Amino acid sequence: MSIPNLITIARILLVPIVVWAIGSGEMLAAFLLFLAAGVSDAVDGFIAKRFNMTSEIGAYLDPLADKALIMSIYVALGITEVIPRWLVILVVSRDIMIIGGVLLSWLVGNPVTVKPLLVSKLNTVAQIAFACLVLGALGLGFDARVGEMLLMGLVAVLTLLSVAFYVRDWVRHMSQVDGGTASR
Numbered sequence: 001m002s003i004p005n006l007i008t009i010a011r012i013l014l015v016p017i018v019v020w021a022i023g024s025g026e027m028l029a030a031f032l033l034f035l036a037a038g039v040s041d042a043v044d045g046f047i048a049k050r051f052n053m054t055s056e057i058g059a060y061l062d063p064l065a066d067k068a069l070i071m072s073i074y075v076a077l078g079i080t081e082v083i084p085r086w087l088v089i090l091v092v093s094r095d096i097m098i099i100g101g102v103l104l105s106w107l108v109g110n111p112v113t114v115k116p117l118l119v120s121k122l123n124t125v126a127q128i129a130f131a132c133l134v135l136g137a138l139g140l141g142f143d144a145r146v147g148e149m150l151l152m153g154l155v156a157v158l159t160l161l162s163v164a165f166y167v168r169d170w171v172r173h174m175s176q177v178d179g180g181t182a183s184r
Helices: 003-023 027-050 056-079 085-107 118-140 145-174
Strands: none
Touching: 003 027, 003 056, 027 056, 027 118, 056 085, 056 118, 085 145, 118 145
């Protein structure tokens, strides 16, 4: 286990604590833990690249930690009615659809490799910014309604665009067999 992987595992272990803080109404703690998780994400990536400590397990653990944190925060904020449930359903459904598409492609013997798209990277940034603003506003006690509405709209649009692009790429991949010949 390398240092970057241990940092990533620590980020995964923070997830239930952040969810507990949200569920308990401890929004300042949730905000600070969310910030710590974000800093740890940057730190583990920097250390892995700078000191040539990248690993195959790290390549799987890092996005898993990111998704676990984002999805858990959105679900917790939705359950506590801090953010609209439709947004939670949209964000979580996107990730479930991507995972389902990958699994289905493996099951039918035509494995697809998911490559992060620019729109999905922008979507992740918007999701994190929205969660950070919501938690920060609640934890630090400031009014961020306008910013929250703008970011919420951006998250919704980028999530829908991301779904559309991934579905398009998945359909193209699944309709190709043996060097690009379309099948039905």
